[in-house]
Amino acid sequence: MEIDGTLLTILGIAAGILILTGWVEQIYKGYKTKSLKDVSKFLMIFISAGAILWLIYGLIVSDIYIVGTNITAIILMIIVLAMKRMYDKRLLH
Numbered sequence: 001m002e003i004d005g006t007l008l009t010i011l012g013i014a015a016g017i018l019i020l021t022g023w024v025e026q027i028y029k030g031y032k033t034k035s036l037k038d039v040s041k042f043l044m045i046f047i048s049a050g051a052i053l054w055l056i057y058g059l060i061v062s063d064i065y066i067v068g069t070n071i072t073a074i075i076l077m078i079i080v081l082a083m084k085r086m087y088d089k090r091l092l093h
Contacts, residue, residue: 016069023076036084
């Protein structure tokens, strides 16, 4: 089955938007509540490792959508991890 290039592009963009929207929502919720205690550090590490591998793959196959989505995902995960670290420190004091 052959998939049209335009349909494939739309599929890639839609997938990227859906994945990134979850991180934006998590950042917003964490900022409002000043708490990310329910976010697992191990989950973040594994997802970050997967995003880095997807980024490498995207660079190898020269897919701008995979590269863009994963660079953005890594940036958003760094924000979540920084917020988690900052808010968790506040709980200790």
